[in-house]
Amino acid sequence: MKFKPTIGLEIHAELKTKTKMFCGCLNDPDEKIPNKNICPVCLAHPGALPTINKAAVEEVVIVGLALGSEILEHSKFDRKNYFYPDLPKGYQISQYDMPLCKGGKLLLFLSEDPEEGKKSIQITRVHLEEDTARLIHSADKKSALIDFNRAGVPLMELVTEPVMHNGKEARLFAQGLQLLLKRLKVSKADMEKGQMRCEVNISLSKDDKLGTKVEIKNLNSFRAVEKAIDFEIQRQKDLLEKGEQVVQETRGWDAGKEITYSQRLKEEAQDYRYFPEPDLPLLHVHSEKEKAEGSLFNLEELKKKMPETPWQQKEKIKNSYGLSPKEANLFIQDEQLADFFERTVEEFKEIKLKDKAISLAFNYLLSDLKGLMETELIDWDNLKINPHNFSKLIILLLEDRISSRIAKDVLVEVAKKGGDPEEIIKAKGLEQVSDTNELKIIVTEIIKNNSIAVEDYKKGKINVIKFLVGQAMAKTRGTAAPSVLEKLFKEQLG
Numbered sequence: 001m002k003f004k005p006t007i008g009l010e011i012h013a014e015l016k017t018k019t020k021m022f023c024g025c026l027n028d029p030d031e032k033i034p035n036k037n038i039c040p041v042c043l044a045h046p047g048a049l050p051t052i053n054k055a056a057v058e059e060v061v062i063v064g065l066a067l068g069s070e071i072l073e074h075s076k077f078d079r080k081n082y083f084y085p086d087l088p089k090g091y092q093i094s095q096y097d098m099p100l101c102k103g104g105k106l107l108l109f110l111s112e113d114p115e116e117g118k119k120s121i122q123i124t125r126v127h128l129e130e131d132t133a134r135l136i137h138s139a140d141k142k143s144a145l146i147d148f149n150r151a152g153v154p155l156m157e158l159v160t161e162p163v164m165h166n167g168k169e170a171r172l173f174a175q176g177l178q179l180l181l182k183r184l185k186v187s188k189a190d191m192e193k194g195q196m197r198c199e200v201n202i203s204l205s206k207d208d209k210l211g212t213k214v215e216i217k218n219l220n221s222f223r224a225v226e227k228a229i230d231f232e233i234q235r236q237k238d239l240l241e242k243g244e245q246v247v248q249e250t251r252g253w254d255a256g257k258e259i260t261y262s263q264r265l266k267e268e269a270q271d272y273r274y275f276p277e278p279d280l281p282l283l284h285v286h287s288e289k290e291k292a293e294g295s296l297f298n299l300e301e302l303k304k305k306m307p308e309t310p311w312q313q314k315e316k317i318k319n320s321y322g323l324s325p326k327e328a329n330l331f332i333q334d335e336q337l338a339d340f341f342e343r344t345v346e347e348f349k350e351i352k353l354k355d356k357a358i359s360l361a362f363n364y365l366l367s368d369l370k371g372l373m374e375t376e377l378i379d380w381d382n383l384k385i386n387p388h389n390f391s392k393l394i395i396l397l398l399e400d401r402i403s404s405r406i407a408k409d410v411l412v413e414v415a416k417k418g419g420d421p422e423e424i425i426k427a428k429g430l431e432q433v434s435d436t437n438e439l440k441i442i443v444t445e446i447i448k449n450n451s452i453a454v455e456d457y458k459k460g461k462i463n464v465i466k467f468l469v470g471q472a473m474a475k476t477r478g479t480a481a482p483s484v485l486e487k488l489f490k491e492q493l494g
Helices: 054-066 167-183 222-241 299-305 310-321 325-332 335-346 354-376 387-398 404-417 421-427 436-449 451-458 464-475 482-493
Strands: 004-014 078-081 091-094 105-107 120-130 134-137 144-147 154-160 196-205 214-219 249-254 259-265
Touching (some): 054 154, 054 299, 196 222, 214 222, 222 249, 310 325, 310 335, 387 404, 436 464
Parallel strands (some): 214 249
Antiparallel strands (some): 004 196, 196 214
């Protein structure tokens, strides 16, 4: 029996403003001292009144513009009423029927499948609210303390339409959104630190009518999003195939066992008794008239300040350098890597074999330089080689002035200590030797000292030639041209 899974996401992201949403307290997610950045507004003391953080509103509007959402001319805040220890007011200031952004879409642009990458996930709304405090549970789980540092931090919530059908699609959406938030510099969106949190709604049905919805809360990694969804789809499918009912409930994710587990039943949607926040004014976000007075933002001006989106950058990189979707993903997920590569390519403007130089630079950057940085724990700020010197090394290799072995060794030295590759190569006498007369002497010596290998070659084991070339390369400290050596060995061995 076939069942159709339907999935929707709710994603919260803490915004990277200087101060909190409704007061002047510092918004510092890395603060280790509990209850340091708090005030009467954070703690909901009687008579303490909130004030809207314009920077937070602007950041959500920018996200909406990037997603192609409708930015409402007028928006308001509402009280979402519920009781929980981490909610000091007994309600959360959020948005209900007049959010900042309605609609929009996000491509699954991080997919390595070109067709899947064209799929758009429709967005219902993007709104702004305040975060809750943080509960710190005791080791025996019998008590909890409350840290109010996080209370009142600006929180963006994005809700998708229920249009996804598997864990991979949901993961790609969440990864793409995180990359966008970082690119727009509105959130660090670090899932491990709780700066971006995902909740999933899943139902299975045999037709277009939605089945019983199950919610999975607080998924703190992309792997968890994908794995939890795929497990839950199978769990519900097994129940339905046995003729059993799926219970409407909230479930958690056990990362160790890789299973979902029941947290609480949810027979009906909770009534949050939303009503307009009486202590905050209606927001005149923008105006359709170009020079209208009283609105907070000019959308055209905001658009001009926005950086290139990750999906625009991916298409540019693919088309400019002939990279695959997988290769382009490496660059759009690391801005410093992309910047280093693009500045390197700029150095190849005047050379004849530009395409070959770009290909060489790509390979050496991704395999050798990045590999060295990861092994030696070198970050971009402490890397000694710059794009200019990196490009010089690639050109020296392209012109056969150095061997690949020498290029790799010099790259390590320059990356760690700095310096001009060409000067280092000249000072150490590492330029590639292509003089056949000089190399013939070395080839003759290698043949004389490796009689067994020579006999094997003459018996038809042609791969032995690589061993002999390696011996000669070692003799010349990697400065001989391998292609010239191979030709000389073949000539002498007949």
